[in-house]
Amino acid sequence: MSEKSAAVEAEVPYSVSNIKRCMCPQCPVQADSAGTQEKIGNLRNETKSLGEGEAPELQKVPGVYCSTGAASCVLNPNKQCLCKTCAVWGEYCLEHANPMMYFCDIGRAT
Numbered sequence: 001m002s003e004k005s006a007a008v009e010a011e012v013p014y015s016v017s018n019i020k021r022c023m024c025p026q027c028p029v030q031a032d033s034a035g036t037q038e039k040i041g042n043l044r045n046e047t048k049s050l051g052e053g054e055a056p057e058l059q060k061v062p063g064v065y066c067s068t069g070a071a072s073c074v075l076n077p078n079k080q081c082l083c084k085t086c087a088v089w090g091e092y093c094l095e096h097a098n099p100m101m102y103f104c105d106i107g108r109a110t
């Protein structure tokens with residue numbers, strides 16, 4: 001039996017697979033952020049031009065904050081976070097992480 005606790009498992013890789021599954025681009029918390037909306041518009045082109053296994057530069061991705069930490073754009077944390085509906089959240093057992101939601105505001109999951 002592994003001695004690693006569920007909380008230790010929480011480190012989320014910054015990968016194309018996780019970027020594609022991330023719910024942040026649809027989240028109301030960042031819906032009114034002009035900077036974020038611009039990144040969402042560009043994201044498809046960014047990922048299309050990459051080679052196998054390559055991920056876009058961190059600052060160009062409006063999501064996977066559970067991996068990369070708090071957002072640089074102005075967000076509205078009074079709206080509902082969608083992380084609990086995300087496949088990445090389930091896969092990495094982020095209900096045991098600290099923080100467990102609102103990574104864009106509080107910081108990455110540890």
Ligand code: SF4
Nearest residue numbers: 024027081082103104
């Ligand atoms: S971390 Fe949560 S609150 Fe922040 S943008 Fe993603 S889904 Fe929304």
Ligand code: SF4
Nearest residue numbers: 022023065066083086
């Ligand atoms: S858990 Fe939240 S921040 Fe992490 S990939 Fe899913 S929606 Fe994005």
